[in-house]
Amino acid sequence: MGFAHETVSRQERYHGAIFSVFTDRVTMSGGGTAARDVVENRGAVVVVAVDDQDRVVLIRQYRHPIKRHLWELPAGLRDVVGEDEALTAGRELAEEADLVAGRMEPLIDLHTSPGFADEFVRVFLARDLAPVPEADRYTRTDEEADIEVRRVDLDEAVAMVFRGEITNAATVGGVLAAARARDSGWTLLRSA
Incomplete structure (x- = not known):
């Protein structure tokens, strides 16, 4: 089992009918956190x-x-x-x-x-x-x-x-x- 990455914060950048965009701050395996842009989609x-x-x-x-x-x-x-x-x-x-x-x-x-x-x-x-x-x-x-x-x-x-x-x-x-x-x-x- 790998490192359990956790989202420590989330900022919505865009919300639309088909998808939404967020910037998440995520814990990293090497220590610290990093910002990751995420597109959430209905599938x-x-x-x-x-x-x-x-x-x-x-x-x-x-x-x-x-x-x-x-x-x-x-x-x-x-x-x-x-x-x-x-x-x-x-x-x-x-x-x-x-x-x-x-x-x-x-x-x-x-x-x-x-x-x-x-x-x-x-x-x-x-x-x-x-x-x-x-x-x-x-x-x-x-x-x-x-x-x-x-x-x-x-x-x-x-x-x-x-x-x-x-x-x-x-x-x-x-x-x-x-x-x-x-x-x-x-x-x-x-x-x-």
Whole structure:
């Protein structure tokens, strides 16, 4: 067991709808204290949707902080308090890719940037896919209005990771984990 770091003070720098920023004064292993800026985030779910032809569903979406479109997996914030993560994942899959999944299983867990943020992302594997009926589809707005949805062979998605065409961290992790899980005959999956 390592040194038990303790927060001795906290100053809020920013409070927003999606995240808040604090400066914590923390005890250090070598003695004394140090200031550490911390971003607290609601967390998110990500969905690796794999169809019966071994294709993964990718979306291309604009991301303002890097000022470009990225290939990503369907994902969303845990913005409904108390909602089961698998239900959140299913809702995001329906909203962003117009799909429902007959099976939704946890695949991997990620701390996206633990050097400064507490964001925790659970990546789900969705299979047995079916389209959302046209009349029940979600109306996309804002940056989601021009989402491009594409099904890509899972091995090609892995190649896109290694070519640097997929750079979203949760997407990289999800695609690589899904390919490895598939190659194991899905034996690596944990129970929900």
